[in-house]
Amino acid sequence: MSGSSAPGAPSAPCIRPAVLADGEVLALIDRVTWSPLHAVMPRPEPPYADFFDERHPPEEYLVAESEGRVVGYVRIGRPTPLDCNAHVRQIQGLAVAGEARGRGVGRALVRAAVEETRRRGARRLTLRVLGHNAPARALYASEGFTEEGVLPGEFLLAGEYVDDVLMGRAV
Numbered sequence: 001m002s003g004s005s006a007p008g009a010p011s012a013p014c015i016r017p018a019v020l021a022d023g024e025v026l027a028l029i030d031r032v033t034w035s036p037l038h039a040v041m042p043r044p045e046p047p048y049a050d051f052f053d054e055r056h057p058p059e060e061y062l063v064a065e066s067e068g069r070v071v072g073y074v075r076i077g078r079p080t081p082l083d084c085n086a087h088v089r090q091i092q093g094l095a096v097a098g099e100a101r102g103r104g105v106g107r108a109l110v111r112a113a114v115e116e117t118r119r120r121g122a123r124r125l126t127l128r129v130l131g132h133n134a135p136a137r138a139l140y141a142s143e144g145f146t147e148e149g150v151l152p153g154e155f156l157l158a159g160e161y162v163d164d165v166l167m168g169r170a171v
Contacts, residue, residue, distance in 0.1 A: 011066060013105045015112040018061035018073065020052060025070045026063065026095075027051035033095045036158040038133050062112050064096070064105045071100035074109040076116055079126060089117040091127040094136075106136075110143045118171040125171050130155070131163030144169045 018026070030051070031044050052058050056075070064072040075093035079085060091113055096105045117125045127145065129136050141147075145167040153161035 013064040013066045013108045015062050015064055015108055018058040018063045020058050022063055022070055023051040026073050029095050029097050038130060040155050064109055066100055072096035072105045072109055074113045076113050087123045089122045089125050106139055114171050124168055126168035129165050131165050140167050
């Protein structure tokens with residue numbers, strides 16, 4: 001899982017499975033990229049919890065590296081623990097460091113999530129995205145995700161009611 005680019009262009013990110021040692025930098029990326037544009041949880045405050053835990057093990061994450069530095073991640077989990085739903089995976093988090101935005105890192109992570117979902121034998125990949133997050137919705141749509149449902153006004157964020165948009169695609 002790696003990329004290449006034309007001479008002189010920023011190098012395409014290398015996508016790899018996360019390891020326990022990535023936890024600190026991924027937690028930092030989460031903290032500095034926090035925004036009500038995409039986050040439904042309150043802004044992280046000290047003391048910070050460990051990034052990886054029982055519910056969020058490293059094997060659910062792919063990380064993006066660029067020029068030797070971790071610059072983002074995508075989390076791929078099961079949407080439910082039900083056997084009848086085992087053919088589905090869900091993007092349950094995606095973050096890209098500010099300095100790496102606009103360089104194809106998010107797109108590379110989404111594509112890697114699709115590939116990893118297929119590799120794991122699942123048939124579908126789904127996600128939830130906030131209705132007001134137009135850049136993320138456009139990225140997902142350009143990678144074959146379609147809107148499959150909307151929960152209107154599902155979240156109250158920064159004083160505004162925001163829709164929860166459900167998207168999915170076959171893999």
